Amino acid sequence: MSVVLGVNDLQIAFGGVKAVDGLTFDVHEKEIIAVIGPNGAGKTSAFNCITGFYKPTGGSVVMEGTDITGHRPADIAAVGVARTFQNLRLFNDLTVLDNVRAGMHLNRGQSWADAIFHTPRFKRSEAAYTAEAHYWLDFVNFEGPRGVPIANLSYGQQKQVEISRALARKSKLLLLDEPAAGLNYTEKQNLLELCRRIRDLGTSIVLIEHDMGLVMELSERIVVMNFGREIAEGTPAEVKANPAVIEAYLGKDEEVEIDDNA
């Protein structure tokens, strides 16, 4: 299996706080990896460094052989990294379909002159954008209305749209920041199944998640962070048995939370 993303000794500091301090992991093709750790461990900061929103103070990020360390987020997206945000970042005033079309921006297919003169090329391109937007909404089993501003939808539906927007980017790698947060049991089951279908498309997934049941069931490997450092990496079973992980989560106490109850 070839390596899609290589993160090597990644570091970022804000003033004195080392939010990420020497994170190293690889993501292989069609792999699902989870990044876990207590609040403030530096998981989101790591995602932000990988996707170019923060400039790492050290280390490197390599995507399919291209060094993308510190590149502009748009360029990193163009290389094939799509992401969602921990707190939904949708285009609130725009329709559901337009939100998904954002993911297709790099499809191109029309110029501004086509738009002004409504050329046949423009009409074809717009029809394709619309059809594809519906396709990705169907893919995530979105059942809400599609022509209304996204702010009118429920939280769960908005989360679905954010994922379809990222899918419409058709990238090799998908980073999901706490996709299950705020979802109910059925929605979490659907998410689990959705992640597997995404993986089957040929996309690797890295997800940050606090729901251990979901993480244990879904991921092939787990990276555990605490205070910016990577304290463990391995299969779910290995991680579950790792004393350092148990200590990070529970203090020096017995195992309570880390069991799969999904």
Next chain:
Amino acid sequence: MSGSTFKSQAPRRMGPVAAKVSGLLESKYLGWIALAAALLAPLLTASPYSLNVMTTAAIFVMLAAGLNIVVGYCGLLDLGYIAFMAVGAYTSGIVSRAFDLPLFFTIPAVLVMTILAGLIIGAPTLRLRSDYLAIVTLGFGEITRITANNLAVTGGPSGIYGIPKLLTFGDFSVHSPAVFYYVTILIVAFFVLASARLGKSRLGRAWRFVREDEDAAEAMGIHTYKVKLMAYIFGAVWGGFAGVLFASHLTAISPKTFIFLQSALVLMAVVLGGMGNMRGVVVGALVISLLPELLRDLSEYRYLAFGLLLVVAMVFRPKGLWPARPHEDERTGAEPQTAVDAAVSRGESR
């Protein structure tokens, strides 16, 4: 975040008259109705005074349409927009007098100069926070005016006069006020339509993504800096062409025309009309430019009133008085599945 229930877009309760008006305003044919009204207006009143007022209003609509691209679509506050009109007006005035050409033939020069102006001001500042951009454009507007005031080519404080006609074919020239009015209306209509169409294209959507959330847009591969620069350049070109019409209409221009007040008035048209909503912007521009003609007695207080209105509007309706209400048809079911698959796989990069 909204609650967990889906709030349907129930139309607000309104009386039959209000419903008719609102139906008319949302109608597909509004653009054509407005164009027809503009073309028929001289049949009602064609005095030189009213033609002058209507021509000026039309040019103002074009300015508002251009600023709407920058402020309404892309969410960038430009407080020196009138500078682009100045660049267009001066360029066409200087070039046409120097080479003794009708203004029409200065268009390539105007294009080059306004795009340059857009790049010069946009390139260094569009990387910065949006509020810095606002104040830098304010400065840029002033600097353009001061430069025109100081230089010899621009005629110094007295400006340029005796600017040639827009176009001359042998004996026929576009100089009768009525003919010029019609020419202006057609040009303005084209630019208004063009900006409305740009708003509903890939580029226009990118502008809105940037306006709504720059980070999310970047994450989708949208190079926000380039997209903003595009908005800026389109705005500049619209302003520059409005400048050509303006120079041709008045046949004389001077730095006093291009003061901050003018930029602020265009901004008000865009804001009050409803940022991003091209229909609202056209209405806003007509109100801002025609109202003072109707309320001559109150002229001392009108700018004061505009200022207060701007504050009140933002406090109570931060999206403008008539904001765009995004709405699309739900799925028609017409898309054959094969077309969808084709669309999806064509862009396939996996």
Next chain:
Amino acid sequence: MTQIIWDGLFVGSFYALIALGYSMVYGIIKLLNFAHGDIYMLGAFIGFVMLTSMGGLPGALGIGALLVVLLVSMALTGGAGVLIERFAYRPLRKAPRLAVLITAVGVSFTLQYGVSAIMGSNPRSYPVRLEGDVFDVLGARISLPQVLLMAIAAILMISLNTYIQKTSTGRAMRSISLDMKGSLLMGINVNSVITRTFFIGSALAGAAGVMSGAYYGKIDFMMGFLIGLKAFTAAVIGGIGNIQGAMLGGLVLGLLEAFGASVFGGEWRDVFSFVVLILFLTLRPTGILGERVTERV
């Protein structure tokens, strides 16, 4: 040469006084208060009305009376700043940036044309004109009024600096500018601190307005426009949000402008300072004293 430096410092101290308000407000609520230059104009007009109603300055009272006028104008412009914050900016504290900026433009417009509607749009002559002996120091002509005004500006700025460094309000200001939510949680009365910030900033601008009216002798309703732009430039040069930076930036801009004007000619003075602004924003957007921060995503 010394003349250019002196002139630059003199004008620069006006810029600094106004830049302070820009910078304080920006530091705390990240708002570019476009109306700030117009507060300066308002101060000049309030001073004008008071002095006119007193029938100019009774000779003997001279400076003392002017100081009283200065203090009253400061109180009134400070109050105006507080009202503006309360009714125009506070309702929009969570609104999109664009709406807030547009509101600020509206406030600026309202102040300009409000004053113009009441006081007329033509320039007015100030009822007093500071005049005094001129000394020759190292080849620069320095007048007594200039020294007096610079002394007032210096006193105001030093007191402000002490206030911010030493008092609990000052500490609260600094803490809000670092983290508004955190400060709220720590029990700081954020609204009251913001109100004070607006009061102080506006009062300083008002003082500058009275001083410039008394020194230059002419005022008009647009006088705050360009100087507001200059003060912003000064705040950016010093590092916007940074109090000492604003003072430093004012003086630096005054000097740069004085040199620029002597090289390129006075009519290019404003163009020159604008170019300085663009250069700073491009090459060092954090200014001389500002620090770089990574915005949270």
